[in-house]
Amino acid sequence: MALLELRDISKRFGGLQALARVSLEVEDGVIASLIGPNGAGKTTLFNTLTGLYQPDDGQIRFQDRSLMGMKPDKITSAGISRTFQNIRLFSHMTVLDNVLVGMHSRVHTGLPEILLRTREFHKREKEALHRAMELIELTGLTGREGEWAHQLSYGEQRRLELARALAAAPKLLLLDEPTAGMNFTEAQSLVALLRELMGRYVQAILLIEHNMRVVMGVSHRVHVLDYGEKIAEGDPDEIRRDPRVIEAYLGSGAWAKHAQS
Amino acid sequence: MAAFGLLTYIAASCWLAFIFPQSVLAFLLVEASFLLLCYVPAPPKVKLFLGALVLLVLLPSLGAINGYYLEIAIQIGIYVALALGLNIVVGFVGLLNLGFVAFFAIGAYLWAIFGSPQANEFIAGGFFPLSPNWFFPFLLLSIAVGALTGALLGLPVLRLRGDYLAIVTLGFAEVVRAVFNNLDKPINFTNGPKGISPITKPPLFFKPWLEFFGWEFSDATLYPMYFYFLVLLVVFMIIIVTRRLEDSRIGRAWKAIREDEMAAAAMGVPVVRMKLLGFAVGASFASAVGVLFAAKQVFINPESFTFMESIGVLAMVILGGMGSIPGAILGAAGVTILNLQLLKGLSLWLNGLRQSGTILTLPLLGSYPLSELPVQFEPAKYERMIFGLILILMMIFRPQGILPPRRDQKR
Ligand SMILES: Nc1ncnc2c1ncn2[C@@H]1O[C@H](COP(=O)(O)OP(=O)(O)OP(=O)(O)O)[C@@H](O)[C@H]1O
Ligand SMILES: [Mg+2]
Numbered sequence: 001m002a003l004l005e006l007r008d009i010s011k012r013f014g015g016l017q018a019l020a021r022v023s024l025e026v027e028d029g030v031i032a033s034l035i036g037p038n039g040a041g042k043t044t045l046f047n048t049l050t051g052l053y054q055p056d057d058g059q060i061r062f063q064d065r066s067l068m069g070m071k072p073d074k075i076t077s078a079g080i081s082r083t084f085q086n087i088r089l090f091s092h093m094t095v096l097d098n099v100l101v102g103m104h105s106r107v108h109t110g111l112p113e114i115l116l117r118t119r120e121f122h123k124r125e126k127e128a129l130h131r132a133m134e135l136i137e138l139t140g141l142t143g144r145e146g147e148w149a150h151q152l153s154y155g156e157q158r159r160l161e162l163a164r165a166l167a168a169a170p171k172l173l174l175l176d177e178p179t180a181g182m183n184f185t186e187a188q189s190l191v192a193l194l195r196e197l198m199g200r201y202v203q204a205i206l207l208i209e210h211n212m213r214v215v216m217g218v219s220h221r222v223h224v225l226d227y228g229e230k231i232a233e234g235d236p237d238e239i240r241r242d243p244r245v246i247e248a249y250l251g252s253g254a255w256a257k258h259a260q261s
Numbered sequence: 262m263a264a265f266g267l268l269t270y271i272a273a274s275c276w277l278a279f280i281f282p283q284s285v286l287a288f289l290l291v292e293a294s295f296l297l298l299c300y301v302p303a304p305p306k307v308k309l310f311l312g313a314l315v316l317l318v319l320l321p322s323l324g325a326i327n328g329y330y331l332e333i334a335i336q337i338g339i340y341v342a343l344a345l346g347l348n349i350v351v352g353f354v355g356l357l358n359l360g361f362v363a364f365f366a367i368g369a370y371l372w373a374i375f376g377s378p379q380a381n382e383f384i385a386g387g388f389f390p391l392s393p394n395w396f397f398p399f400l401l402l403s404i405a406v407g408a409l410t411g412a413l414l415g416l417p418v419l420r421l422r423g424d425y426l427a428i429v430t431l432g433f434a435e436v437v438r439a440v441f442n443n444l445d446k447p448i449n450f451t452n453g454p455k456g457i458s459p460i461t462k463p464p465l466f467f468k469p470w471l472e473f474f475g476w477e478f479s480d481a482t483l484y485p486m487y488f489y490f491l492v493l494l495v496v497f498m499i500i501i502v503t504r505r506l507e508d509s510r511i512g513r514a515w516k517a518i519r520e521d522e523m524a525a526a527a528m529g530v531p532v533v534r535m536k537l538l539g540f541a542v543g544a545s546f547a548s549a550v551g552v553l554f555a556a557k558q559v560f561i562n563p564e565s566f567t568f569m570e571s572i573g574v575l576a577m578v579i580l581g582g583m584g585s586i587p588g589a590i591l592g593a594a595g596v597t598i599l600n601l602q603l604l605k606g607l608s609l610w611l612n613g614l615r616q617s618g619t620i621l622t623l624p625l626l627g628s629y630p631l632s633e634l635p636v637q638f639e640p641a642k643y644e645r646m647i648f649g650l651i652l653i654l655m656m657i658f659r660p661q662g663i664l665p666p667r668r669d670q671k672r
Contacts, residue, residue: 076529090520094668101517105529114509
């Protein structure tokens with residue numbers, strides 16, 4: 001049984017068909033990639049999946065439960081969390097607080113406990129803090145937890161996004177271009193980190209990525225979108241040779257660039 | 262060392278205020294000790310002790326000599342409570358509310374109507390005014406009523422963003438005021454523009470104890486002191502509640518919504534619920550001090566709850582530093598002192614000069630007897646202008662406010 005199952009998802013913005021009957025499955029234990037030229041609808045698919053947009057049509061099932069019509073916070077509680085392509089951290093909050101916000105759906109202290117500072121409150125808060133520090137260490141941000149998020153360097157901000165997404169204890173992690181703006185070594189260490197996450201922190205990862213070296217190196221399965229349509233699916237070798245994929249990328253003049261990078 | 266300096270300063274300023282009980286300047290120096298407590302580095306325990314000393318002992322003693330000091334302190338306390346409430350909505354959740362005074366009005370009218378003969382107009386049986394013993398139950402009730410109206414206003418408007426929300430909250434406050442202004446017919450609920458009085462004061466439950474110890478005070482001297490400590494207690498409770506909320510998942514969720522609503526939602530924050538909670542908590546603070554205000558004033562009418570009040574409280578929050586508890590307190594105290602003391606004091610001083618026939622000599626322009634100065638030149642009349650100037654200067658030179666939120670190096 002697939003962890004995530006999308007059936008015929010369509011999304012239209014005015015005259016633009018951003019997603020056209022896209023179907024896709026992500027199996028348990030798999031790192032899957034979603035690739036496609038600029039404007040293919042990849043981010044739109046993430047937004048639809050996380051409840052930020054409502055699809056016009058189609059079905060989304062996660063662990064055999066429909067996610068249709070669910071609010072973003074409910075979807076996060078259900079076990080999906082994400083990072084953003086254009087970093088969206090809480091700038092005027094500390095690194096630590098950013099991660100703690102990610103834990104909102106996992107820490108269930110209510111108003112009375114908070115106001116009365118019960119023992120339960122302190123216990124949960126301590127646990128949350130402990131886990132947050134663990135994630136901060138995992139993403140290599142130790143020592144920065146007291147900084148404001150906007151004071152971090154670009155690469156650090158990307159890693160903080162990852163830590164914040166992991167804080168929600170997702171089963172499925174969605175990453176929107178996590179290596180964008182990173183140099184080769186940074187990208188390599190991120191890839192290593194992603195492999196480390198599998199099984200220990202998350203059950204599956206769906207990754208949007210333009211860096212073909214990363215995609216081909218890390219993915220078990222690759223899905224290709226073009227103009228909102230899914231044009232191919234397969235393991236990295238199949239995708240590399242797929243004529244439709246080559247054509248889509250040649251059409252956008254980018255395949256050569258991607259293939260080299 | 263710093264602690265010793267602080268103590269010396271406080272002692273000296275209080276001594277001055279004792280010697281010159283009518284001097285605005287001396288009292289300002291006393292008030293400035295809080296500013297020093299904020300800025301001078303000293304162990305927190307020492308600061309806490311000195312702050313408590315001033316608030317619990319020195320200020321009331323000064324107030325016993327000059328009742329006006331207590332009046333000022335009470336007003337400051339009321340505005341501090343309002344600013345802390347609005348700080349939750351504007352500073353933490355990041356929702357611009359231009360009609361915050363509405364919740365203050367609702368609390369005030371709640372006690373005014375039932376704590377005066379007014380309620381007899383629409384409830385038969387002559388039960389009203391309620392006895393003073395009902396004051397504290399109504400203080401609790403006002404928290405619930407404030408929270409409820411806050412959430413009720415929130416429900417339809419929280420979908421709106423930024424400017425739209427500001428306009429609707431502004432409209433809400435005007436509607437509330439218009440309702441209180443016009444609900445004297447067909448059934449007289451609020452007595453309209455004429456206002457309501459006399460409003461019952463809180464019970465002097467401790468009076469038998471004072472008499473037991475042989476202390477005899479007239480009610481007239483007891484009440485200002487009583488209100489002072491009541492306001493102090495309420496403000497203290499509000500600070501505790503705000504701090505506890507801020508340092509919890511609720512406070513973090515609020516700030517996350519302020520920073521990026523969509524990202525907050527994607528991280529699992531139930532945005533609508535958290536916004537409603539913020540609205541409700543802020544409103545409940547305002548409503549509770551409304552009850553205190555009504556009891557203290559004895560008379561209220563809709564004029565006390567105009568748009569300018571909302572703007573004033575907003576200015577306090579912004580001047581102090583949005584999202585900062587010490588900032589809101591300092592902003593409220595600063596603006597209240599500016600309005601009630603500095604500008605009024607300046608105006609009194611100029612009047613004194615005028616009456617003593619001082620002649621102003623300006624180079625080139627010649628001399629000008631102050632007694633011929635038109636009354637329009639009273640600085641108190643320029644309150645709003647000077648206030649506006651200060652706001653503009655602040656926004657240019659320190660847009661984050663006097664005491665912006667610090668990132669605490671916690672744990
Ligand atoms: N909220 C929106 N309103 C209108 N159009 C939108 C919206 N979001 C996305 N689009 C459009 O939908 C199309 C797909 O955009 P999307 O961001 O999903 O592309 P993408 O595959 O993530 O591209 P990139 O690789 O550049 O990130 C684009 O043409 C974009 O302009
Ligand atoms: Mg994208």
